[in-house]
Amino acid sequence: MKPFLGYLKEENMSLLTDFYELTMCAAYFDNKHFETATFDLFIRRLPENRSYFLFAGLEEALDYLQSIRFTEEHLVYLKTQGFKEDFLDYLRSFKFTGEVWAMPEGTVAFPNEPLIRITAPIIEAQLVETFLLNSINHQTMIATKASRVVEASHGRSVIEFGLRREPGIDAGMKVARSSYIAGCRGTSNVLAGYAYGIPVFGTMAHSFIMSYSKEIDAFRAFARTFPEKSTLLIDTYDDLAGAEKAAVVLKELEAKGIRVGGVRIDSGDLAESSKKVRQILDRHSLTYAKIFVSGDLDEYKIAELLKADAPVDSFGVGTKMGTSADRPYLDGIYKLCETQMPDESFAPIMKLSKDKFTLPGRKQVYRFTNGDDSYKKDIIALVDEPAEGEPLLIKVMSGGELTYKLPSLEEIRSTASENLQKLPSKYKVLTDAPAYPVEFSGKLQQLIETVKRQITLKEINHTV
């Protein structure tokens, strides 16, 4: 049997791209286009109910840019797809040599703001588009969603629980990482614990209870093996009957001096159930026993539970966070904004079609704060304008080499926490948040108008 994940090797990521990236590159090559170009990776719009993005995925993007190569097997395959020898020779020694500026992972960002800016020979800059979008779109989507769940939980623990419904192996890993960045306390995914050091959590499923002929026997068996980790699942048959049995077993543990357990409720009306279960536990003087709830949770349901004063200590959040179920994609795009002219000067580029346009020129994002250090507004400006505010894009690669010390996952998590704290509360409500002000600098506005006029003159007419 061949290794079943063979295709997911680092060396194959050069081919994890849309075919048109390669055909465009071949056409650039054939037509001797080797000029330097700059692309922005940004997100055009906020999805409904989102009011900011929490940027994640840069580490993988930089790993990719450093390692992208084509093997002989790749070239044999590409030859069968109609690529010519001279272009395949070019790919044989392909290496990304560009300059990259990016926001650090964990930065709060907004529509139209470049998250990553790439300046490289146009073939290189073009070729990396699909992978970068795949990586950033997903991880930023999940970090954003998870930050909303954490916010809604008002300081209670949130554990990411969605591996079984997340779309594939890599998604399972990235959801664990991105939601930890966003403030989740841990994950159920053991490999994410092993690979990233994220705290892992979990105790038992209904099948464990059902494999014993009596529910209380299952509780006792688990408590024997994990006396310090006994969060007993009480709703296999009936939540309140289950709570009574759990109380017996928790009292048995207490008699041995162990007072750390609790119960999990995974179905039914969680607000009502948690209140009745709390009463049962308290009646047995188990006031220290924790109530952990799970089952179809997201930021909206958590907000409802807390509004109903559900006495919940922590939340297990799975499917709806792990798939960003109310909006399972981001509109992240990667657009050419500047190209080098035959005279070596740089020309700003913008896309202008009926309903959308992109921002021309090489840009920086500046953040302005209020007196209390909270975020006030951002300005997108051209890089050669006099700087004001805090620049958000930092140089992370030069000449294809990393010039940036990759922060640890804990550092990224701190950056996210600090960013989210500085974002005023009004932008963190779950629905109907006002728009955070993102302005274009005077020079950028002028450039937009100039380029618009040029395009209109040159291209928008029905004759050739």
Place this chain on the structure above:
Amino acid sequence: MKPFLGYLKEENMSLLTDFYELTMCAAYFDNKHFETATFDLFIRRLPENRSYFLFAGLEEALDYLQSIRFTEEHLVYLKTQGFKEDFLDYLRSFKFTGEVWAMPEGTVAFPNEPLIRITAPIIEAQLVETFLLNSINHQTMIATKASRVVEASHGRSVIEFGLRREPGIDAGMKVARSSYIAGCRGTSNVLAGYAYGIPVFGTMAHSFIMSYSKEIDAFRAFARTFPEKSTLLIDTYDDLAGAEKAAVVLKELEAKGIRVGGVRIDSGDLAESSKKVRQILDRHSLTYAKIFVSGDLDEYKIAELLKADAPVDSFGVGTKMGTSADRPYLDGIYKLCETQMPDESFAPIMKLSKDKFTLPGRKQVYRFTNGDDSYKKDIIALVDEPAEGEPLLIKVMSGGELTYKLPSLEEIRSTASENLQKLPSKYKVLTDAPAYPVEFSGKLQQLIETVKRQITLKEINHTV
């Protein structure tokens, strides 16, 4: 730099699991539970607007079951998580030794029908739950979604285009594979072409057009490199002006004897635009030139376009199919249905909580057809009942070894095509399809009632 996808290695998949699978297994081990158990993997409910599932993902599931192992590094990590030496010793020589029955990939299936049935020592059967669900939930979700898109396209080609917005690397590969199984003609994902032999498609993006100072220069450059693959993207500035320029370049190719090209429209009102563009092409006697449309498509939009008589030859479908955007998860679950008793007999198990229950006993699914070979109804029965109809579950593993010749991707695609063809049209409408009849056999119904009574007597009371 360490390989950035290191964690995605086959040998690590044993840890791609929820922590509670391991704690449950440790508790089984500690309490000397080694009895044989049977679990069903099935989907409880049809999502809104879905009327069937197209089963996909079995190949990866079987690869996983054959290869799952724990390394010394894994055991070192698990020790830090509180697992005891004797259980770690058990994991050191862990191997899946069970029997597996499954539907072939490409089978049309319905709620409550076991898709995979696993019989193994309970620790082994429990441990594999999360990976199997992660794999089957995602791939079946995408195959199902893509089959709807293909159905809506009424024989026109559908190309899967969503890599940049699909949730991660592995999702990108699985979406390409699952949508190809469902009848898509190909993908934009080059690695899926390389790894699976799926046909790959694509020509150019807006950035390619914008990198040239004139749109027609970009068309000419592309046509020079790929004269046989010139699907020219015409909406960078204005679709109709773009179509006029494309017509000029297609006529230039025609003069060289090449008559295979076409245009792509990626924005705006695709019905209106495709009609006007068709007129422009026809006016230039380019009746053979194809119109390819893309941009925010799914089965609903494609149905609208065809209802509006849009003269479209093929569809590029991305984000909404690749994320199953209207319902980005399936409720696939994995439930204990039978366990071995101390006297070696097997006891049926069911989960019974307030709002849901599972089907007890070891089961088979039988399909019945109408006189024209179209599907009539399914019956879920116990394995020891006299068989009628066509059994859908076949034995794929025995004693942990594959007993099934894995079909090629093309064979799976044929199975799917045949299954979908035999499914009567009324079940393939995009909304408000009737429910396909899935009945429980008489013996299964009796067993459900018997087990329900036992549980009620034993567990549903508030005393212990």
